[in-house]
Amino acid sequence: MLFGYHWDTAHGEWAFALSILPMLLRGLLVTLEASVVGFFVAMVLGLILAVLKGARSRLVSWPATFVTEFIRDTPLLVQLFFLYYVLPDYGIVLPAFLTGALALGIQYSAYTSEVYRAGIEAVEPGQHEAAKALDIPPGRTFTHIVLPQAVPRVIPALGNYLVSIMKDVPVLSVVTVLEMLNVAKIIGDQTFDYLVPLSMVGGLYLILTLVASAFVRFVDVSLPKRGLPLR
Amino acid sequence: MHWVEFLKPLSEGAWVTIQLTVYSTILGAVMAFASGIGKLSPNWFIKGASVVYIEIFRGTSLLVQLFWLYFALPIAGDALGIDLRLPPVVAGVLALGLNIGAYGAEVVRGAIQAVSRNQYEAARALNFTPRQALWRIALPQAIPEMMPSFSNLAVQNLKDTALASLISLSDLAFKAEQLRNFYQNSETIYTIILFMYFGMALVLTAMMRILESSVGRWRRARR
DSSP, rough: TTTBBBBSSHHHHHHHHHHHHHHHHHHHHHHHHHHHHHHHHHHHHHHHHHHHHOHHHHHHHHHHHHHHHHHHTHHHHHHHHHHHHHGGGGOOOOOHHHHHHHHHHHHHHHHHHHHHHHHHHTTTHHHHHHHHHOOOOOOHIIIIHHHHHHHHHHHHHHHHHHHHHHHGGGGGGTTTTHHHHHHHHHHHHHHOOOHHHHHHHHHHHHHHHHHHHHHHHHHHSSSSTTOOOOO | OOOOGHHHHHHHHHHHHHHHHHHHHHHHHHHHHHHHHHHTOHHHHHHHHHHHHHHHHHHOOOOHHHHHHIIIIHHHHHHTTTOOOHHHHHHHHHHHHHHHHHHHOOOOOOHHHHHHHHHOOOOOHOOHHHHHHHIIIIIIHOOOOOHHHHHHHHHHHHGGGGGGGGOOOOSSHHHHHHHHOOOHOOOHHHHHHHHHHHHHHHHHHHHHHHHHHTHHHHHHHHH
């Protein structure tokens, strides 16, 4: 029994598959929640890293570059263990779900920071010059000229990382987060049938990523390529 | 316990990680070229098989694939009357290699398609067979284009090997977990292995750069 649902092992494979579907969907919900929280952390942290990396002072930009490289070159699993076991030593005790989402966010912030940087750098230098010629202050140039043009380039790339994050959520099962794969594993441990639950997880993942990718493509196509309209 | 004493057991784990990375990267490269070229094949069967392989392995999570090969495949084999129980090493290398190969396939396909049409027309005008055009005209131009992406994928693969510790392969992450259970010194142990993974990634990136300049030799010769 899991989440109040019972599995049916007596009436063949299909009845079994049908009986565990609600449990897997509960797990899927957790997977989606973790993806969204992780993605949010990655977007915010990535923006901070991107700004620090672009700083004029090397005292700021070099450590930021090193941190990004370090995060990018080390495994999510190990970062997750590090957060899960080391943070409590410093008095920071988070629930497993939040630790997991935080680890996902940190790992992907290294990737999103590159996306932001590329998006901002892709705005033509002529735009900066024109803004300067029109006497628009630097802060306003960034928010009103550069960002609206950078956003349509950045969003699709960020969306692809959201799909990647979804595929990395199963790693969170090692710190007892009950996402879809962990649910399937538990069902397998108890019923001695891994084939059905694990195959179903594979199928559900395929559907999930296909839908998510289609959605990202839809957003990509519907964004105005020349920049967001200001009003 | 002083941190230096952790280095010996951890380096044993690192050696397993290196072997896993090498074998699965080789398998991944083979799969990437086979299915990347296969996806461009005019033969519908080869094309279909390549597309299905790429979509399945890119569309699902690596950990799901790993668990499926390790836990579910033996049961499927049982139902068919064949013994498909894989040792952890085989399951690990298979899952890692097949997964990274599917990502690599898209890189291979993209790079081959990016070769200018004129090159194929010229090859045809010079009476090259399609196979010769692929091996002697398209690939030598496409491979250097693939290298930066391959370098990222190789590092990705190195990081992914950590997941193999979850099917009881005694790689670096597994050794760290063992030591942590024994000494309860998580901060030191995990800091060390984070830097070990970082170091391995830097070496791997450097090696890929050497490979990149080696496959791109002909470009410099021309200029």
